[in-house]
Amino acid sequence: MKSPPTSATNEDQLTFEQVFRQHYARVYGLLVRVTANAEDAEDLAQQVFLQLFRREPPIWQDPAAEGWLWRAASHAALNALRDGRRRREREERAFWPAEQLRTATEWGEDPAELMRRHARQESVRMALRQIKPQESALLLLRHAGLSYAAVAQALNLNPASVGTLLRRAEARFKEKYRD
Amino acid sequence: MTEQRFDDEKIGAALDLLSPAMAVDVDRAFTHQRFLQAAARNDTRGSGAQRSGFMSGFRALAIFRRPVPAIPVAAAALFGLSLLTSPMQSLAGQVLTIFRVQDFQPITISTSGDSLRGVPDLTKFGDMSPRSPGRVQPEAVTDLSAAGALVGFPVKTPSHLPTGVEAQPSRIVVTAAQTVTFTFSAEKTRAYLESIGQSSFNLPTRFDGASIQVNLPAAVLMTFSPSGVDVPSSMPSNQASKQRAMDSLMGSVMIGEAKAPTVDATGVSFAELRDFLLSLPGLPADTADQIRAIGDLTTTLPVPVPTGTSARKVQVNGSPGLILAEQSSRLAGGIVWQSGGVVYGAAGALNEADLMSIANSVR
Numbered sequence: 001m002k003s004p005p006t007s008a009t010n011e012d013q014l015t016f017e018q019v020f021r022q023h024y025a026r027v028y029g030l031l032v033r034v035t036a037n038a039e040d041a042e043d044l045a046q047q048v049f050l051q052l053f054r055r056e057p058p059i060w061q062d063p064a065a066e067g068w069l070w071r072a073a074s075h076a077a078l079n080a081l082r083d084g085r086r087r088r089e090r091e092e093r094a095f096w097p098a099e100q101l102r103t104a105t106e107w108g109e110d111p112a113e114l115m116r117r118h119a120r121q122e123s124v125r126m127a128l129r130q131i132k133p134q135e136s137a138l139l140l141l142r143h144a145g146l147s148y149a150a151v152a153q154a155l156n157l158n159p160a161s162v163g164t165l166l167r168r169a170e171a172r173f174k175e176k177y178r179d
Numbered sequence: 180m181t182e183q184r185f186d187d188e189k190i191g192a193a194l195d196l197l198s199p200a201m202a203v204d205v206d207r208a209f210t211h212q213r214f215l216q217a218a219a220r221n222d223t224r225g226s227g228a229q230r231s232g233f234m235s236g237f238r239a240l241a242i243f244r245r246p247v248p249a250i251p252v253a254a255a256a257l258f259g260l261s262l263l264t265s266p267m268q269s270l271a272g273q274v275l276t277i278f279r280v281q282d283f284q285p286i287t288i289s290t291s292g293d294s295l296r297g298v299p300d301l302t303k304f305g306d307m308s309p310r311s312p313g314r315v316q317p318e319a320v321t322d323l324s325a326a327g328a329l330v331g332f333p334v335k336t337p338s339h340l341p342t343g344v345e346a347q348p349s350r351i352v353v354t355a356a357q358t359v360t361f362t363f364s365a366e367k368t369r370a371y372l373e374s375i376g377q378s379s380f381n382l383p384t385r386f387d388g389a390s391i392q393v394n395l396p397a398a399v400l401m402t403f404s405p406s407g408v409d410v411p412s413s414m415p416s417n418q419a420s421k422q423r424a425m426d427s428l429m430g431s432v433m434i435g436e437a438k439a440p441t442v443d444a445t446g447v448s449f450a451e452l453r454d455f456l457l458s459l460p461g462l463p464a465d466t467a468d469q470i471r472a473i474g475d476l477t478t479t480l481p482v483p484v485p486t487g488t489s490a491r492k493v494q495v496n497g498s499p500g501l502i503l504a505e506q507s508s509r510l511a512g513g514i515v516w517q518s519g520g521v522v523y524g525a526a527g528a529l530n531e532a533d534l535m536s537i538a539n540s541v542r
Contacts, residue, residue: 020212025203033197041199042208050215117196124193142184143194170190177193 019060020049027073030144034080034136036125044076070146070154074137081133127177135169142166213405214430214528217341283492283501283515284479303371304382305363305390317352317400326399329353331438332521334399339540340432341533348401349431356397362390363447383455389446398437405430432527432537439522482515491531495523495538504531514538 027048032041051072052060059065128136134155141151151166152159185191320326327334330353340346365387372381444452457467473479482490482501493502493514500516513526514534525537 017209020209021205024205024208028203028208029199032199033194036197038199042211046208046212046215049212053212053216121196124196127193139185139190139194143191145184167186170185170187173190173193174187177189 016053016060019065023066023069024049026144027069030073030077030140031080033140034077044080048072048076067150067153070141070150074141074154077140078133078137081136123178127173130176131169131172135172138166138169139173210405210430213343217430283482283499284473304368305361308360317354320351320353323351326351326353330397330399330436334436335541337434337537337540338542339536340403341529343405344403344430344432345406349404350402352400354398357395359393360390363387383451385451386447386455390444392443394441396438396440398435400433400435403432403434432525434541435524437522439517439520493535500538502531502534
């Protein structure tokens with residue numbers, strides 16, 4: 001393993017860049033699912049990577065960095081899920097469709113189709129908000145492709161219990177979800 | 180997705196619905212990350228403020244999201260305030276250069292210059308030629324020597340730049356020289372004063388036909404960007420591309436250089452011109468006082484500084500300059516200085532110490 005970097009030189013940036021490029025889209029993907037807002041998700045994802053970059057002693061060159069990254073991302077997601085319960089009711093209805101419609105118009109999408117998609121997404125989010133934040137996080141991390149072991153590490157759970165917890169989360173989600 | 184992730188596929192399908200509508204732009208995200216890393220380093224080097232680390236970095240970006248970076252602001256200041264304070268010692272009928280920048284003085288303007296809106300613009304008192312100055316389109320040039328040929332002096336570059344920023348400019352543009360002539364008209368003034376019912380203010384008789392000429396030499400603007408960042412040569416019109424273009428400027432440093440602007444005048448004296456401009460109806464008393472307090476107006480350029488921005492006089496390689504910083508973040512700022520008849524400016528999402536090192540390394 002390389003000696004830990006004390007400051008970011010161009011060479012270090014390249015290596016960190018590889019780590020960033022490898023994981024950013026998935027971390028962002030997780031956070032956009034819970035925040036329902038591209039800018040919020042980017043801010044959170046950027047902070048996760050910034051924390052990784054600034055961690056002392058440095059770990060981003062370590063293979064364990066991925067585990068740390070998902071743990072930090074899950075922490076951000078859980079906070080967003082908890083915040084979201086309070087905040088979303090106020091903001092989202094007005095903001096999210098408006099933002100989406102603006103973007104869609106720029107990209108030449110059909111606004112009616114967009115509103116239908118928004119309605120479908122809304123029912124998924126509604127269900128995710130009605131179950132426990134940890135259950136939502138379990139489902140989303142699993143959906144992002146993490147193994148049971150990785151999910152356990154990210155959420156600080158006993159690996160042996162992940163299967164049971166996941167099945168319970170699935171059941172609770174299905175109870176609440178109306179497609 | 181190859182493996183079975185949920186017992187019931189309906190759950191996977193439901194969560195698929197939440198996928199981002201647009202592909203994630205990892206290039207843009209990484210540029211942003213690099214900027215945040217630089218901002219976070221700056222923050223810990225300075226005193227305190229660690230807690231708000233990256234958030235203040237985010238706020239600093241606001242400056243670059245606005246389409247007016249610090250250099251054009253300085254250029255606008257050069258133009259606007261040259262007119263407002265042009266000093267002179269001329270003889271009637273003879274054109275003399277009455278103003279040449281040697282020093283800078285900050286003038287605090289409350290609420291981003293809104294307080295100057297009450298001041299009638301000079302065109303109410305005469306004619307401006309060309310009618311709408313300042314609409315010069317910058318032209319991209321290929322290298323520094325081409326830029327030097329256009330601006331009329333060897334273009335200097337900084338030897339010190341933030342980590343990761345390339346030593347060669349990613350973009351060089353030159354704006355052509357312009358001359359703006361303003362001729363006072365007694366008739367126009369009378370018509371304007373009548374239209375606003377103003378009687379306490381008048382244009383001195385001698386001003387009729389007197390003129391002032393502002394010479395803005397050609398200027399070069401260089402953008403130094405982090406490696407791998409593409410700065411478009413012109414601002415795209417499409418909204419998404421525009422955001423991308425602005426983002427590409429986030430980690431960049433901009434350096435502008437131009438021969439010092441000059442002001443010539445015919446027919447009126449310096450004292451008359453100054454008194455006239457300071458007596459304009461609507462000019463806030465504290466602004467007028469600050470301008471009056473400037474010792475030598477024939478060599479000192481007043482630079483308007485909006486509240487919320489701090490300004491401090493500094494020395495760059497022994498020459499006088501002025502450093503401006505956004506107070507809330509202490510991370511976005513600009514610096515102007517003059518040396519050997521050339522006015523230099525540098526701007527970026529940088530703290531004062533970094534801006535100073537960059538300015539001092541321009542040789």
